[in-house]
Amino acid sequence: MRILTWNINSVRLRIDLLARLINEANPDVICLQETKVVDDAFPRKPLAALGYTHTMIAGQKSYNGVAILSRLPLIEGGVKDWCGRSDCRHVFATVAGGRGVEVHSLYIPAGGDVPDPALNEKFAHKLQFLDELNAWWPTASPAGRPVVLAGDFNIAPQEHDVWSHKQLLDVVSHTPIEVGKLAALRETRDWIDTARHFVPANQKLYSWWSYRAKDWQAADRGRRLDHIWITPDLGGALKSCTTLRAARGWEPKPSDHVPVIAELCV
DNA sequence: ATGGTTGGTAGCCAA
Numbered sequence: 001m002r003i004l005t006w007n008i009n010s011v012r013l014r015i016d017l018l019a020r021l022i023n024e025a026n027p028d029v030i031c032l033q034e035t036k037v038v039d040d041a042f043p044r045k046p047l048a049a050l051g052y053t054h055t056m057i058a059g060q061k062s063y064n065g066v067a068i069l070s071r072l073p074l075i076e077g078g079v080k081d082w083c084g085r086s087d088c089r090h091v092f093a094t095v096a097g098g099r100g101v102e103v104h105s106l107y108i109p110a111g112g113d114v115p116d117p118a119l120n121e122k123f124a125h126k127l128q129f130l131d132e133l134n135a136w137w138p139t140a141s142p143a144g145r146p147v148v149l150a151g152d153f154n155i156a157p158q159e160h161d162v163w164s165h166k167q168l169l170d171v172v173s174h175t176p177i178e179v180g181k182l183a184a185l186r187e188t189r190d191w192i193d194t195a196r197h198f199v200p201a202n203q204k205l206y207s208w209w210s211y212r213a214k215d216w217q218a219a220d221r222g223r224r225l226d227h228i229w230i231t232p233d234l235g236g237a238l239k240s241c242t243t244l245r246a247a248r249g250w251e252p253k254p255s256d257h258v259p260v261i262a263e264l265c266v
Numbered sequence: 267a268t269g270g271t272t273g274g275t276a277g278c279c280a281a
Contacts, residue, residue, distance in 0.1 A: 008274055009281085036274065062274050110281055211271040230276080256272075
């Protein structure tokens with residue numbers, strides 16, 4: 001089973017790039033973030049024509065929005081709300097058949113610009129969101145069920161998940177407080193970071209490059225914000241994890257995030 | 267030190 005995650009930054013604007021991605025990566029399950037569309041206007045028809053007839057979608061006007069698209073039937077799915085908001089950042093569903101893998105598409109708040117929760121409500125929201133996830137995961141989903149947690153976490157946890165560790169220590173996405181909370185989240189289930197399972201910690205690895213750079217490829221000031229985590233019971237099934245760096249240059253109008261794909265023998 | 271771009275949607279807000 002090939003599971004892909006992508007912050008698509010508008011599913012309607014990039015439906016043709018999504019078709020290209022499907023053609024190149026051949027995923028069975030697709031987790032999207034920042035779909036930016038209400039459910040009634042989600043482009044279901046072109047995706048059904050490509051074989052993705054099973055969907056779990058939570059969207060709203062203008063902002064956020066997550067989805068799971070699958071070739072295999074989805075069962076027992078739902079939407080999770082955090083921080084008392086219904087802002088469409090988390091959907092989940094179990095993929096029928098095989099080992100019954102539970103897949104989550106997650107969009108953690110970006111957190112604004114100022115890395116101080118007392119001065120910046122968005123950063124406070126991000127930290128509270130992480131605290132609530134940390135409290136929930138130890139009790140979530142039935143024991144014994146394998147889980148894939150995929151999405152835009154908006155945090156680059158390791159030194160070489162950013163272009164300059166020193167220069168980004170005070171930049172939201174790489175500050176010690178949020179990195180610490182993400183480390184706590186990893187401990188809730190002993191999650192395996194699938195990308196780093198295959199790429200050594202001393203090697204740079206990014207999934208996002210800002211639109212603001214004149215030449216993203218030349219500057220290469222990226223961050224690894226997009227992740228696919230799996231529970232340890234899937235460790236033996238993990239065959240590969242690929243970050244599609246080339247997608248940052250796809251025309252027209254690439255997303256600022258690139259897809260990440262994990263391959264599991266389940 | 268600062269500003270740089272993009273998407274959704276109609277004013278700026280969010281990333």
